[in-house]
Structure formats: C-alpha cells, structure tokens
Amino acid sequence: MSFEEIEPKKKTFIGLGLGQILSLLCTGAVFSSSELARKGFNAPTTQSFLSYMLLAIVYGGIMLYRRQTIKGKWYHYCVFALADVEANYLLVKANQYTSITSVMLLDCWAIPCVLVLTFVFLKTKYSLMKISGVALCIIGVITVVFSDVHAGSQGGGSNPVKGDILIVAGATLYAVSSTCEEFLVKNANTVELMTLLGFFGAIISVIQIVIFERSELKAIEWSAETAFPFLRFAVTMFLFYSLLPVLLKTNGSAMFTLSLLTSDMWAVLIRIFAYHEKVDWLYYLAFGTTAIGLIIYSMKEKDKEEQKDEQRKLLDEEYGETVRVTL
Template sequence: MVGFKGLFTKKTLIGLFLGQILSLFITSTGFSSSELARKGINAPTSQSLANYALLAIFYGGFLIYRRNEMKVKWYYYLLLGLVDVEANYLVVKAYQYTSLTSVMLLDCWSIPCVIILTWFFLKTKYRFKKITGVVICIVGIVLVIFSDVHASDRSQSGSNPVKGDFLVIAGATLYAVCNVSEEFFVKTVDQVELLAMLGLFGAIVSGIQISVLEREELKSIHWSSGAVLPYVGYAAAMFLFYSGVPFLLKINGSTMLNLSLLTSDMWSVLIRIFVYYEKVDWMYYVAFAAVAVGLVIYSMFEKEVDEPQGDDADELEKQ
C-alpha cells in the first residue's frame, strides 16, 4: 500500500509524464538523424550546433537580463560542454554505420553507468526495489533484440554495424557523465545558468570541431528542401529536450531520466506502424509492457532512494 500511494504522488506523475515527453523528443531526433544519414549528410557536429546556439541565445538572454553572479566557474561548464558535444557526435556518427534500432538499444548502456556514477559521486543509494524496476526495464529492451524487426533492420544498416555499435556505447557512457553532472548542477545551482553556459560552450566546441573535421564535408553537401526539414526538426527537438531535462533531473534524478528514454524505442515502433505501415514482431509489445512495468515499479518506491542528508549533503555541495 505504501508503494501504491507513492505511485500517485504529484511528483511521481509529473516525472512519468515529463519523461515520456522527453522520450518522444529523442525519438524525433533519432528519425531525423537516420533520415539525414540516408540522404548522405554525414556531419554530426554540425547537426548539434544549431541546438547549442539556440540554448545560448534563449537562456543566455535570461541570464544577462537577471545579471546574477555566476555560481559555478566557467571551466566546469566548458568541460561539460566538451563531453556533451562528443556524446552527441558519437551517437549521431553511429547512424552512418548501424541501424536506428541498434542505436536505441545500445543507448540503454547509459543506465548502469548513471547508477554507478550517482552512487559514487552523488552518494545516492538504490535499494532492492528500485534496482528491480531498472532490471525489468532493461530486460524489456533486450527482448527487442530477438525480434524479427530488429533482425531485418540490421540487415539494412550501414556498412560497419560493429563500429557503429561501439560508437553508441561510447556515446552512451558520455551521456551518463553529462546527466549526472547536470543533476548535480540543477540541484545545487541554477538550471538557467546551466543551459545558457552549456549552450555557449557547446556551440564554441562544436564550431572548432566543425572547422577541423567537417569543413570539407559541409562544402560537398547539397542542401535540398528534403534535407533542411530533418535538420531543422533535429535542432528543434534537441532544444526542447535539453530544456526539459533539468526539470526531470531536479524532480526524479538522472536514473529516472534514462529509464524514461528507454521508451523511445517503443515510440519509434509506433511511428513505424502508423506512419510507415510496417509490420512489427509481437515481442515489441511485450518489450513495451516490460519497460512500462519497470518504470512503474521504479516510481512506486520513490522513498527507496536515499539522498545524502545533513553534513553529507553539505560536504557534497562543497565538492
């Protein structure tokens, strides 16, 4: 009964709802990246530049208007921006070598990374019931691997699926580092400052990387109307995703964020069914149910996560 009461708290319901909105944004970025790769546009850093520029302009304007003193040294944001840019670069680059399904499956590697990092750095303690929810979510994703849809999708993938899979794993690890860092910042500092500085330094790092790695690629790209639309869609979805992430991190933490994003696989399947009229294997529905059950179990036992209190919290904030 305690668990069911915890499920229907305002905090939990908002976290579940916001998590699925963010999951839909991630699904949109996945389809946009896949579409750009199919059109021969292989400039992953350039894809992310527009998002960082939007963050810097929008939230930077609020930051300048408030005229508050910076609460975190600029070089910490520079490091965060560098890690975030490379995470996006690796995952977007992977679409050139492997399938959309593989990218979304292997992206769940960020979950154990987040759990380990929050336990080690943020002193978050996960109890058995929480871990059970996490395991059920991951099992749901693993089920997709054995479906006929995944097998056929891989057969249509890029020239080097193994290389693409390793790029996704590396990117997912960096995403975990970013999520845990952002969770610390939004709980101890300010989300407007975080997004403004992340956008600023992300744009600077992206600009430097584009000039080194993608300058020639951009010259050879023919920007037709069919290519501009997915590029704009990617930038818009990423901007909305980044804007919503701090709210979920502040409410439920980075583990809940990464668990919620697992359903992006399922949303992509629904899009394939109703937009592309593709037939899917029955195991996808089982996988979706498993992820949903795992999220509910994780949310039901909100009090099963022990946050640092008292002197421990003070010491953590100093660190």
C-alpha cells in the same frame, strides 16, 4: 512551490510523464537525423550546433534581462558541454556502421554507468526495488532486440565492431553528461545551466566542425528539403534540453536514462500509425515490460528515518493509551 515541496505521488507522475515526453522528443530527433543522413548530410557536429546556439541565445537573453551572476564554476559547465557534444557526435556516427539491434542493446550500457556515477559522486542510494525496476527496463529493451531478430529486420552494418565501440563510448559519455547535469541543476540556476551548456557547446562544436567537418559541409547541397529536417532537429533538441532539468530535479539522471529506453518503442508506434508498417507482437510486450519497470523504479519508498518516525509515533500512541487506562 519548489521541487522539494512537491508531494511524492506528484513527483512520480511528473517523472513518468516528463520522461516519456523527453523520449518522444528524442525519437523525433532521431527521425530528423535519419532523414538528413538519407539526403547525404553527414556532419553530426554541425547538426547539433544550431541547438546549442538556440540555448545560448534564448537562455542567455533571459540571464541578461534578469542581470544574473554566474553561481557555478565555468569549468564544470565546460566539462559537461564537452561530454554532451561528443556523446551526440559518437552515437550519430555509430548509426553509419552498425545495426539498429546493436544500437538498442549497447545503449543499455548507459544505465549501469549512470548508477555507478551517481552512487560514487552524488551519493545516490538505490534500493532493491529500484534495481528490480532497472532490470525490468533492460529486459524490455532486450525483448525489442529479440523482436528484431524474430522479424528479421536487423542489418549487419558496414563495420559492426567500429560501430559498437562508438556506441559504448557514446553511451558512457551520455552517462557522464546526465550525471554532471543532475549535479549542476541541483546546485545552480536552470537558466544559467542552459545558457552555459549552449555557450560552451557551441564553441566546442565550432572547433570540431572546423577541424573535422569542413570537407563534408562543402559537399552538402543545401535546399528546402535539407533545411527543414535540420531546423526540426535543432528545435526538437532545444525543447529536449529545456525540459530535461525538470526531470533531473524531481527524479534524477537514472530515471532519465531509463525513460529514454522507450524511444525505440515510440519509433515503432510512429512506424505503425504514420507509415502503416507492420511490426512483431514482441514490441508490445517490450513496451509494457519497460513501462512497468519505470513505474516500479519511480515508486516512492519509505526511508529508514521515516520508518523510525512512524515507529516512534506508534510507541507514543501506545504509551499514551497505557497511561490513560492506568489513570
């Protein structure tokens, strides 16, 4: 069964479930990245390099086994990989300069970017109901920000202006990356997409590491404590990239971007149950608001053609009934 043949209700459940799995994986990657930063590992591109290598090796091996030919254009994949690598780099780097409150608030910038890009380039149309779902999701994230302010947990950061600029740039590139991936995954093979993302992502990462991160790598003291979160980050991102095309095929990049808004809330739940920390009650309100927004956004609406078909059926039934009564 192809993705196009899946029933609308099943697509909704798949979208909601996969979106939250991806959000949890994103949260796990952030925790691993934070752990590496605490251990003095300040090489964002090196951190992502292994995940791209895993994609290239695993999916490239599948392509070779199947003897697949490349259907898409190589430069499309190169642009996609470049946007993805730089988005990862900028957002990891931004955490060094600004507060978690600013990160959560400015990360919302990716949502209007995705809506505009998919509308312009993919001709995706958004109804009033979907826009209201987006608005609820954003309100949920803003509630998280207010809960941070209320609890007094936010920090100013060493250079907030620089950090905020990096976040806006990174969120914009994430919007470009997810829109490119939605286009490619709907017009090419998923195995091909993952292979070439890994291939070009690894090449771009190596170039960037050689130019910008050689001194940082020399200063890193490798040990089991550093290697474990490094490998955990790579495996988590590999799973993240592997599941993402399924969500993009069924629900699109806007749904993916909205789903990631709950990653900060999953982080709060991990802090509650794993680290036994107390959090502000507004977090629960924020999670519920965002969840409702996601459900509203993912709900299937009848398009104009379906409405016309139903009207024709009703008219045909009424006309047929009139004919039978007359006879």
